[in-house]
Amino acid sequence: MNRYERQIQLEEIGKSGQEKLRNASVLIVGVGGLGCPAAQYLAGAGVGRIGLMDHDRVSLSNLHRQVLFNEDDIGRSKAVVASEKLARLNPEIQLEAIEEALSVENSEAYFQSYDLILDGTDNFETKYLINDACLLTRKPWVYASIFKNEAQLSVFNYQSGPSYRCLFPKTTRQNISCEATGVLGVTAGLLGVLQATEVLKIILDIGEVLNGKLKLLNILTGQQQFLNIRKRPEEIERILKSGIEPVQLECKLADETRTYLDIREEFEQPKLNSDKVIHIPLSRLDERIWEIPRDEEILVFCQSGKRSRKVVDLLNSEYGFENLQNVEGGIQTIISNETEADDASKPERIR
Amino acid sequence: MKIHVKYFGQVAEAVGKTEEVLDLEKGTNLQDFKTRQVRAYRIPDPHSVQIAVNQDLMEEKDLEEGDEIAFLPPFAGG
Structure with a gap:
């Protein structure tokens, strides 16, 4: 009995597809609501090398959506706990726990050694950073973002397609995370699994990758729609020419007297x-x-x-x-x- | 002319609905329409909000009867 038998049975995959998965490497930036479910399915599928990058620790309010973790993991490093659990799920793959925050200084070096990047982050600063470092290292990345019961999903920098800066050339000061607004565990889980699906399609070269398209979902109404993203070559060329452009979300106090x-x-x-x-x-x-x-x-x-x-x-x-x-x-x-x-x-x- | 407008994320929260049908003067420019909606509903951080017409994200267009316009803010949660 082979661990991967049920997926090898699919015509699109077969033994050669499994071999592609074994030779592939994915860096998951942010091992939270999106990164955990994505990591579980990618590990299960036999992606040969998975990097798990997160500087944060497990907390009680994570558990409703980060179901990879248990109560006795609270206070421990997410990257380390995830790599331990995934090693029990699939000991045949290589797992790398990176207990660091992604930064302007470390991003290119880390990205260089993986085939593609999965964005499991919850803030604009890091999303722009992932975008720029992916452009500079020529890696595709799979993006997802959630606002309450709505979500966005896309693949950027894939086969000369548009980048995140083509979609949102200007950022917003209103950085609202799931921690602040609330989110159902299933929303994050669903999106993480959809991200893993895009990763598999890219590695296996099957189906239609969400390249140049933004998928919008509303989990309560069930509505989904696709928007076509226009490539803005100037947004890509500027980064290629002058390097990472850090986005700092700074804001001002409404009342400076207190x-x-x-x-x-x-x-x-x-x-x-x-x-x-x-x-x-x-x-x-x-x-x-x-x-x-x-x-x-x-x-x-x-x-x-x-x-x-x-x-x-x-x-x-x-x-x-x-x-x-x-x-x-x-x-x-x-x-x-x-x-x-x-x-x-x-x-x-x-x- | 009638156009169909969809709002997403925080824009939908500011507007108080996810879609509406509006009657506009023929040939209204997309950016003028955006500015009008931003003022009418006090849409936050308008410079970050992207607009799609008939599922294509774009900046400039003279709107036509039946156009479907989407107001899309960036999200960051995860």
Whole structure:
């Protein structure tokens, strides 16, 4: 009995297709709601080498959609836990856990050693970074993004097709993650499996790859539609000529007269740089409590308002603070939200 | 002339619906129409919102009877 018998039976695959899978390598950037299910099916299918890149650790609120993880994995590295579990699923493949965040410095070197990249990230900064590094290393990448019950799926930089910058040449300041807006586990699972499907089609050279097309899905209405993406050669040539163009999502406070405490971790977006904001990541709060002033009112915020509420309760009850107030609704409620059309003329990209 | 408009993601949230049929003056320019909708519904971050006409993402067009227009914002969740 062969592990891959049921897929080798398919005419499109056969023994030669299985051989293509064995010789293929995929780097999964972000081992979360999208990356976990994608990794499970790619490992099961026998993709010879899979890189699992994530700097984050498993938390309780991940488990409803990142079903690769269990409760006793909480606090452990996602990349490491995923590679251990996938090794039990398929010991015949090579798994590489990369406990790092993708950066301008490391992206090209990592991408160079894989055939294609699967985007399991949840922020614009990293999506533009994946795009640019893929252009520079000439690798295709499989993109997915979710907003509540809607999703987008496409393949970029494949056979001279369009890039992510062709679809969205201008980014938005409103970086809204699933952590902040909420998402059903099945939405992320569905999209991750669709991404894995695109990866298999590319490796096996079968079917129709979502190249130059954006698939839009609404999981509640069941509606789906395709939009044709126009190639913007100038968006591609600029990156090829001048290298990675980091996108920094920075925003401004709506009210600069108040003092704020940002308890989000370093990697959380958008960044809020202001003299009025004290940054103490939750993971380092214990050792830095003394930095929080007690003589003025401090507004404490995180991405959604949930972690910061716990922090305010804790600091009040355990450390006797009386000047802290939680920002319900998180960062999106305290940043200035310019919505007028004439705002389009402002440069939103900081190079 | 009648056109069919679809809204996605945060644009749909700002507009309060996912689609509508509108009656426009013949030959209305796509960018003028976008600006009109952005102002009417206070659509956030309009410069990032892409527009498709009859399933093709594009920037310039004189709209015609029966055109289907999609307002597509970038998503980042995952």
